[in-house]
Amino acid sequence: MRAVTFRSVRDVVVDQVADPVLATPFDAIVQVELAAICGSDLHPYLGREVGLDAGTVLGHEFLGVVVATGSGVAKFRAGDRVVAPFSTSCGACWFCAHGLTARCTAGQLFGWVQQGRGLHGGQAERVRVPLADTTLVAVPRGVPAEEALLAGDVLSTGFFCAQLGEVRPGAVVVVVGAGPVGICAAIAAGHAGAKSVFSLDLLPERLALARRYGALAWRADDPELRSALLDATQGRGADVVLECVGSAAATRIAFELARPGATIAAAGVHCEPQFAFSPGEAYDKNLTYRAGRCPARAMMESTLPLVVQQRYQLGALFSHRLPLDEARRGYELFERRLDGCTKVLLEVCGG
Ligand SMILES: [Zn+2]
Ligand SMILES: [Zn+2]
Numbered sequence: 559m560r561a562v563t564f565r566s567v568r569d570v571v572v573d574q575v576a577d578p579v580l581a582t583p584f585d586a587i588v589q590v591e592l593a594a595i596c597g598s599d600l601h602p603y604l605g606r607e608v609g610l611d612a613g614t615v616l617g618h619e620f621l622g623v624v625v626a627t628g629s630g631v632a633k634f635r636a637g638d639r640v641v642a643p644f645s646t647s648c649g650a651c652w653f654c655a656h657g658l659t660a661r662c663t664a665g666q667l668f669g670w671v672q673q674g675r676g677l678h679g680g681q682a683e684r685v686r687v688p689l690a691d692t693t694l695v696a697v698p699r700g701v702p703a704e705e706a707l708l709a710g711d712v713l714s715t716g717f718f719c720a721q722l723g724e725v726r727p728g729a730v731v732v733v734v735g736a737g738p739v740g741i742c743a744a745i746a747a748g749h750a751g752a753k754s755v756f757s758l759d760l761l762p763e764r765l766a767l768a769r770r771y772g773a774l775a776w777r778a779d780d781p782e783l784r785s786a787l788l789d790a791t792q793g794r795g796a797d798v799v800l801e802c803v804g805s806a807a808a809t810r811i812a813f814e815l816a817r818p819g820a821t822i823a824a825a826g827v828h829c830e831p832q833f834a835f836s837p838g839e840a841y842d843k844n845l846t847y848r849a850g851r852c853p854a855r856a857m858m859e860s861t862l863p864l865v866v867q868q869r870y871q872l873g874a875l876f877s878h879r880l881p882l883d884e885a886r887r888g889y890e891l892f893e894r895r896l897d898g899c900t901k902v903l904l905e906v907c908g909g
Contacts (some may be wrong), residue, residue: 716742
């Protein structure tokens with residue numbers, strides 16, 4: 559089959575690789591219709607995360623049709639349309655039982671193979687899904703496939719971030735970053751009843767998207783931003799800051815704009831070794847800081863219904879739709895933010 563494989567930094571190719579096979583009775587094989595390129599695919603692509611084996615099939619955002627199941631799979635059969643969260647989960651361990659499916663003791667991330675161990679990804683014609691019964695989610699008929707795909711990661715991550723931030727009705731919320739996760743976090747803040755949502759970025763196409771989804775779009779370096787936020791909060795600052803970038807600079811902006819007693823919720827993948835504020839600064843602001851990988855499988859119970867109900871037209875998050883064979887160009891466009899690229903959808907098998 560054809561698959562997007564990692565060769566080395568900034569070098570991904572569409573290659574011919576072996577078809578995945580059922581490796582345990584609890585596996586399913588999914589024929590992929592649509593796959594997406596995610597901001598976190600750029601971490602190994604740019605060498606910010608290292609260790610990925612050459613030849614790893616990339617991608618953890620995909621939707622498709624089940625074509626084979628092991629004898630232990632009870633909930634799905636060939637022909638079912640499904641979407642996967644970005645990692646597998648067993649549904650039975652302590653973490654799964656407590657809704658923290660991202661920390662499942664048996665969980666694996668799609669698209670990460672290191673020293674021969676791990677799981678190939680979904681930017682391919684077919685993908686093996688372990689723990690299929692408790693990982694996959696059925697996609698109801700009539701749901702736009704590209705929007706259902708988003709429930710597997712960015713939509714759920716945005717809603718999880720707002721949940722971590724405990725956004726309450728009437729809150730004034732700042733979202734740092736207006737990439738796909740930041741946009742979904744802004745949508746989630748509005749969904750939770752926020753009075754106003756300030757969406758911060760530096761790229762005009764992202765700010766336009768934020769505006770389209772009802773946020774107050776601001777350049778993060780606009781000298782007027784701070785006074786506008788203070789005007790909206792009787793001089794206090796943001797009740798909640800949703801940090802959707804994952805950098806020291808973004809954390810520092812979040813800290814500066816948070817009011818005393820605020821919560822900063824971080825959904826960005828952080829790689830830096832220390833906080834961008836000191837324990838003393840956190841103390842002086844009575845700050846709550848919450849972070850972590852989204853338990854996407856658990857979140858999909860509430861986010862996929864939003865897609866089914868068509869509450870938010872999420873298709874606009876995709877700026878580019880390319881055939882699988884053009885994935886290499888997709889990575890280049892996305893990484894260099896060329897041509898107004900906000901997110902790339904790869905059309906695989908009849909997608
Ligand atoms: Zn993703
Ligand atoms: Zn588990």
